[in-house]
Amino acid sequence: MIRVENVGFAYNATSPNPIRALEGVSLQINKGEFVAIVGHNGSGKSTLAKHFNALLLPTEGDVWIDGINTKDKKSVWDIRQKVGMVFQNPDNQLVATVVEDDVAFGPENLGIPSEEIQRRTEEAMALMRLTEVRDKAPHMLSGGQKQRVAIAGILAMRSDYVVMDEPTSVLDPLGRLEVMESIRVLRREGITVILITHFMHEAIEADQVVVMDGGRMVMSGSPREVFAQADKLRSLSLDVPLVTQVAARLARMGLDIPPNVLSVEELMEYL
Amino acid sequence: MIIQIENLHHTYMEGTPFETKVLHGVNLEVKEGELVAIIGPTRSGKSTLVQYMNALFLPKTGRVVIDGHDTSKKTVDVRKVRQTVGLVFQYPEHQLFQETVGKDVAFGPKVCGIPKEEIDDRVSEALDAVGLEPKVFKNRYIFALSGGQKRRAAIAGVLALQPKVMVFDDPTAGLDPKGREEILGTIRRVHEKQGLTVILVSNNLEDVARMAKRVVVLSEGKVVLEGSPHEVFSKVEVMRQIGLGLLQTVEIMSRLKERGFNVPLDSLDADETARRIFEYKQAMKGGSAGGAV
Structure with missing residues (x-):
């Protein structure tokens, strides 16, 4: 479980001009949950994400990962093993010259016996459908494949949590679908997924949606609860998923449709 | 025709074991003042194609003529071509x-x-065009800009060369909704107010649906579809088959259709989608009433 307790954060906290990025954020993420954190740039969502694996430490408050405080310096490598990160641009996070070596890179640094590394690498590549491209150079892969390599590396680390910071925002449409499919695979494996995104439709399948604005958590709840508040989201210059927008318009035209429809299947029930 | 591309082929690392064909006989014409979008999955040849538009590549097979300059000719002045076509990279x-x-x-x-006084004018004009108030932003440090502002400053740098054509390669990649609106607004202004020809290469189908008058779809180095956004985005099978996926609105419509709702597929935004579903419902009501008589 991840617990964020009343966290405040300032960049350059000790300088005369600190830049406040988080204010009083409290949040609990249970094992196996899929949590989407949405908000526009500058809302604090990426700053918050970097707190989940001790890349940043709170200026005020605490972050606990399975009971370990991220401020505990001795535990930083434990925390980073537990919580893997996938970044926006896949080109910035691949290190090896072939796919297989890249997937194995993390566990190799844990000092695990080589048969075990081999087993984990095979398993991770199979789950991320990379076995066919195992001998390819990562830079020859598509954007979606590169992100899958990054995720496979985390699987090979046996991390319990995966934090993805806008993993689809530089991908083509197919790549975006690949990443969303990978999230479903991670969930089946019982891994907790925290997705930072500004694409609202990617949050539809989440258990919990957290909306950030100006460093504060301004909304949270199930997608159904959050996306029912279209006006409030719009006031934060965010939108609701397209199917929800269509449903809202149909309701205004006089059809009997609730304001928090989240899928085409659901929409059809009211037509 | 400001851009004329005929039977263009391109092979990377020709004559090596890594030889890869990326363009297979592309034909494309762009009229002066048009806003054309080029879409296609990763590795369809989009980025290679646009590099021919400002003579970063010169054709070995086929012909590329930019505003009268034939870049397949040995005598071509590539500087002229590059002054005509401004390329904004990813x-x-x-x-x-x-x-x-x-x-x-x-x-x-x-x-x-360019003489100094004219440069000052061009800088102010270009900053105006991208929505960065010259008085405020001219002396601002680059590092003090937001992501979207930096990108617009970079676009201004290309505009200051006063090209006739602006090519944008995936201009909204990685931006949040606000940054995306700023960039799309800039592209619209450049196109409508300054009358420039715009080629928009994009991975964002939603952006293309909103912006383009004509859409060209590339797949494996060939033009596989071409037409208005309505025409192109409603070709559900082709779009799926080449791995480009569907516009979200078209996805909604095609799934309704699969379940027996006979709605048109070619709707580009939430308003149009809702209106078409509503009209379908009304027609069904009318139809069933008629059938009962």
């Missing part, structure tokens, strides 16, 4: 290198030998 903000916005935008015209 992540253009990575190419900002001067201290201030004004200096960076002035760099291109300076290198081209």
